[in-house]
Amino acid sequence: MDLSHPDGTGTVTITGVTIDEAGITYNFEGPIEGYGTAYITQYWRPVDAEKSRGTMEGEARILFDDGTLAASPLRGTFRRDGTSAKLYFTDSVSNGDMNFVSWDVDFIGKNVTVKYFSLNS
Template sequence: MLDLTTPDGTGKLRITSVSIENLSSTYHFEGPVEGYGLATGTATLTPYDADESRGAVQGEARVLGNDGTLVKTPIRGTFRRDGTVIEAYFTDSCSNGDMNFVNWTIDLIGRTAEIKYWSLI
């Protein structure tokens, strides 16, 4: 059973830019992730409802390790928004074989994303 009280790693990303479309918003991120290195990525949020409080998230992430290794993963999951905070949940299927359950807490005003991940294998 997955113990969600203690993540296997954390990170703090900053939002570097935002692109707004008619039916979605795309956020671009970068910052360090514990156990991996410097992460860069995108996350497109497509809401399911009129107030844009929940929906799907998808994107891509790349992490450059201190040793020069590159790890990539697709981002596919769901989100919910409460005011200025978005909680996103998804699983990683990393190019190095890692699989993680991931939670991003995105602060839209602070332009940051706190990351927590739990290894699935």
């Protein structure tokens, strides 16, 4: 898969963090090209002692500019390197869209660069 030509991009901001013994819940929001404003909650569960890689599950709500609301479950994996991480996941949006999504997360800056690739034929 060519990850240099996304079908859309966006930038979301980390708006909240909740930590428990098994993982971390992150909340995000921001604009996504072709969709609108995204509101996202993800639970990251590490699979190694260094907490440098693991699984993610979450939910997204998208508020389109016309007021339409869409929803999607999110499932994927992450790899953390210091204060940044790469996250890859798939979504299945309630409007029929399916995407492969790549996130570049900057934990210190609380910014996420989003790229998505349509899986619809």
